[in-house]
Amino acid sequence: MQKIFAVTLLVILSAVFAGCGYTPEQRGVSGAALGGATGAAIGAATGGGVGAALAGGALGAATGAIVGANTAPPPPPGYYRPPPPPPPARCARIGYDAYGNQVCTAYYGY
Numbered sequence: 001m002q003k004i005f006a007v008t009l010l011v012i013l014s015a016v017f018a019g020c021g022y023t024p025e026q027r028g029v030s031g032a033a034l035g036g037a038t039g040a041a042i043g044a045a046t047g048g049g050v051g052a053a054l055a056g057g058a059l060g061a062a063t064g065a066i067v068g069a070n071t072a073p074p075p076p077p078g079y080y081r082p083p084p085p086p087p088p089a090r091c092a093r094i095g096y097d098a099y100g101n102q103v104c105t106a107y108y109g110y
Contacts, residue, residue: 031068036061 039060043052091104 029065029068031071032061032065035064035067038064 036057037060040053040057042060043054043056046052089107091106092108093104093106094102095105097103
């Protein structure tokens with residue numbers, strides 16, 4: 001009964017702290033820590049001993065780091081992302097200025 005309570009408490013705490021970090025590096029570190037702790041707890045709770053706890057911790061840390069680094073927090077409410085700029089205009093005809101430099105005199109339309 002105590003093992004089930006400990007695992008349940010650890011899973012709840014992991015869910016609470018899962019979104020910590022503003023940058024991918026910070027989220028990767030927090031994901032690795034939480035994944036390692038959760039994996040070690042589950043490995044120990046299964047009754048496999050120290051080897052299972054170490055294996056669960058290592059696999060949990062690797063998985064948590066990968067998942068944590070590749071997740072992005074949702075944008076804040078009211079956040080506006082402007083559309084991307086239009087592609088640059090392409091030159092259709094080249095002319096020369098008074099100094100002999102090439103200049104574009106006509107552009108392809110979009």
